[in-house]
Amino acid sequence: MATWHCVKHCGACCHLDPRDRPDLADYLTPDELTLYLSLVGEDGWCIHFDSTNRECRIYSSRPRFCRVEPDVFQDLYSIEPDELSDFAIDCCQQQIEGVYGDRSLELLRFQREIGDWGTN
Numbered sequence: 001m002a003t004w005h006c007v008k009h010c011g012a013c014c015h016l017d018p019r020d021r022p023d024l025a026d027y028l029t030p031d032e033l034t035l036y037l038s039l040v041g042e043d044g045w046c047i048h049f050d051s052t053n054r055e056c057r058i059y060s061s062r063p064r065f066c067r068v069e070p071d072v073f074q075d076l077y078s079i080e081p082d083e084l085s086d087f088a089i090d091c092c093q094q095q096i097e098g099v100y101g102d103r104s105l106e107l108l109r110f111q112r113e114i115g116d117w118g119t120n
């Protein structure tokens with residue numbers, strides 16, 4: 001069974017272009033939405049994303065909406081802790097497909113590392 005974890009040097013979820021996330025206002029507070037939009041660079045990537053190393057430059061102080069944590073997902077998306085892994089896997093796969101493509105090495109690497117070979 002696949003268990004979610006973040007795969008290093010991916011960064012797909014740091015592509016913040018709001019045109020790809022039309023429902024932001026449904027789950028972010030007004031202040032968070034303002035913060036989110038302030039992070040979007042001209043190329044659609046977060047201004048704190050180090051594109052060379054594909055890492056967050058402010059990881060330890062990244063905003064709440066960047067954190068895959070039980071209390072955050074329960075609050076933002078009404079996801080119960082025991083559903084977090086499956087939900088986060090779906091989120092990551094969608095985001096990686098959207099940013100890098102559905103045949104990308106990034107997607108293969110994610111699926112391999114979490115133990116999901118695309119059988120569901």
Ligand code: SF4
Binds near residue numbers: 091092095
């Ligand atoms: S899309 Fe998923 S695996 Fe990739 S950086 Fe974001 S949380 Fe990690």
Ligand code: SF4
Binds near residue numbers: 056058062063066
């Ligand atoms: S703050 Fe960090 S984790 Fe959040 S989108 Fe920006 S680079 Fe990614």
